[in-house]
Amino acid sequence: MGKKTPEINSSSTADMAFLLLCFFMMTTTMDQDKGLQRRLPPMPDPNQKAQDQKVNRRNIIVVKINSADRLLAGTEPMHVSLLKDKIKEFLSNPYNDPNLPEKEEKEIEGFGTYAVSKGVISLQNDRGTSYQAYIAVQNELVKAVNELRDEFAIANFGKLYLKCNEDEQKIVREAIPQNISEAEPKDVSKK
Amino acid sequence: MSKFKQSEKRTVPQPPSGSLSDIVFMLLFFFMVTTTMRETESKVQLRLPEASEIAKLERKDLTSYINIGTPTRNLQSQFGTDSRIQLNDSFKTVDEIRDFIAAERDAMSEADRSFMTVALKVDENTRMGIVTDVKQELRKCSALKIMYTARKPADK
Numbered sequence: 001m002g003k004k005t006p007e008i009n010s011s012s013t014a015d016m017a018f019l020l021l022c023f024f025m026m027t028t029t030m031d032q033d034k035g036l037q038r039r040l041p042p043m044p045d046p047n048q049k050a051q052d053q054k055v056n057r058r059n060i061i062v063v064k065i066n067s068a069d070r071l072l073a074g075t076e077p078m079h080v081s082l083l084k085d086k087i088k089e090f091l092s093n094p095y096n097d098p099n100l101p102e103k104e105e106k107e108i109e110g111f112g113t114y115a116v117s118k119g120v121i122s123l124q125n126d127r128g129t130s131y132q133a134y135i136a137v138q139n140e141l142v143k144a145v146n147e148l149r150d151e152f153a154i155a156n157f158g159k160l161y162l163k164c165n166e167d168e169q170k171i172v173r174e175a176i177p178q179n180i181s182e183a184e185p186k187d188v189s190k191k
Numbered sequence: 192m193s194k195f196k197q198s199e200k201r202t203v204p205q206p207p208s209g210s211l212s213d214i215v216f217m218l219l220f221f222f223m224v225t226t227t228m229r230e231t232e233s234k235v236q237l238r239l240p241e242a243s244e245i246a247k248l249e250r251k252d253l254t255s256y257i258n259i260g261t262p263t264r265n266l267q268s269q270f271g272t273d274s275r276i277q278l279n280d281s282f283k284t285v286d287e288i289r290d291f292i293a294a295e296r297d298a299m300s301e302a303d304r305s306f307m308t309v310a311l312k313v314d315e316n317t318r319m320g321i322v323t324d325v326k327q328e329l330r331k332c333s334a335l336k337i338m339y340t341a342r343k344p345a346d347k
Contacts, residue, residue, distance in 0.1 A: 014212040017219050024222035033254070033310055034245040035340040043330045127320030131313050132240045134322075135341055139242040146244055182326070 059101040067128025087144035120179045235260035240315040242341035255295040260314030292332045
């Protein structure tokens with residue numbers, strides 16, 4: 001019989017693993033970045049002549065924020081908290097008001113025709129606007145669209161937009177588009 | 192007599208600790224897999240604005256970060272208190288964004304380039320002027336997918 005090899009004392013492996021564990025627990029970042037996603041419009045081609053985008057007056061609502069973070073929606077000054085309802089009314093146009101955006105019957109794949117609003121929200125800000133106010137307004141705009149999408153999804157699929165499956169979400173997105181244009185920078189404060 | 196002897200022997204047996212290390216190793220591997228090392232240190236004071244309608248960032252590996260804000264306290268003597276742009280690990284000017292985006296693009300695989308997102312981490316007290324400049328520059332580089340990083344409101 002050969003010599004018995006002594007067993008290695010393994011009671012401290014747990015301690016070593018704990019040390020490593022503590023290190024990784026400290027350095028790990030579990031928080032995911034969250035935020036508002038946007039698509040910027042592509043830069044206009046300098047060789048191409050600026051096309052007049054024929055957008056009907058009634059189809060556009062201009063939201064302006066000045067350097068004192070005051071808000072102008074359409075023609076009236078407004079508080080941020082009232083903006084959402086204004087935008088919702090603008091986008092849905094429930095009574096077919098001639099001053100609110102027109103709707104276009106559109107064939108949506110897998111759903112049928114639906115009167116899609118042609119409304120566009122144009123957001124303009126001043127160089128002196130604070131970022132906080134800008135995000136607050138952006139958030140209200142997104143909230144208005146999201147609520148309309150939820151209403152549409154509940155009316156047609158019986159559940160919230162986020163609970164719908166991918167195909168249904170696509171239909172909802174097509175029926176209620178998120179048309180927010182961040183215009184070319186302009187000096188709003190100029191008189 | 193025998194009764195007393197029995198009670199002396201009754202001691203609680205030591206729980207087996209042999210599998211302790213296995214359990215800890217399992218935890219360790221979990222954290223090692225999920226961890227992402229913080230690549231850059233923020234050199235600006237960042238207090239993100241609040242927004243309720245926020246969506247999660249889908250692909251973290253396809254995201255480039257641009258920090259905008261006033262330099263942190265210990266850097267203020269050197270860089271002043273004006274809002275500045277931080278790319279990677281240093282303060283840069285608006286014109287250097289172009290190179291930054293190009294470098295980030297090169298680091299990605301061909302197929303992923305169209306999904307590149309630029310996350311703007313901007314302090315809530317920043318003026319929009321500098322943000323607008325950055326946005327214009329991003330449009331020129333055709334990095335059109337952007338995200339305004341925000342945090343959830345505290346009360347909820």
